[in-house]
Amino acid sequence: MIKFRLLLWALSLLMKKGAKNNPDFRKQLQGKDFAFQLQTADGGIVRQFVIKDEKVKSKGKSHPEPAFTISFKDADTGLAILTSKDKNAFMKGIQDKDIQISGDLSLVMWFQGITKYLKPKKKK
Template sequence: MKFNLLLYVLSVKLKRAAKKNARFMKFIRDKKLKLGIRTADGKSGRQYTFSKGKILSGSGLPEDPDFVMVWSDADTAFKTMSSTNEEAAVAALTEKKLQVEGDLKAFMWFSRAIDIMMGKA
């Protein structure tokens, strides 16, 4: 439940940044990208679509995503994604608690977009 709420809050923050954060708006303005974030068991997840400056989001996974972030379980995902430790996601990847299926370059772009949205880049 906490993980699904976190994914929803992420969608709200992305949409807000797409309307109010000039640097983020510039970064996403020409991007077309579909991604999903879910648990390995498929019980929790959300889709995000970047389409020329707009962001759409909903439950489930998109058709033909560019990449999907697959977390081992919802608790690990929540703890890692809500952590202030910037190395937590790298550790999750290293420990195979997070796997990226699909285009790694698109995943890196999304990671950069999140950093810009959060004011870390």
């Protein structure tokens, strides 16, 4: 449970850092103005992400009007899927009903597209 909460917090740090230091990531934020949240299905763990003015803000509580919400069956499932090396883990999670998505699916696709900018750079 703690690990999932830490993972969401780390994700917020990576997004904030990317918005500051990565021009490719910043391009993905251009013109975006919305909030989304990642959480456990029971709402016990939730983190909101607000995208506005090419910046990312985040809080460890729910947003009143998220554009989309990704809910994981539980903290362990969320941790396993978000840290999986399997590119299909997310889609499999949806098919297995371990992930519920509500809201704007085009923005969910946008979110999946930006995650490639958040992976740590491999040392050469």
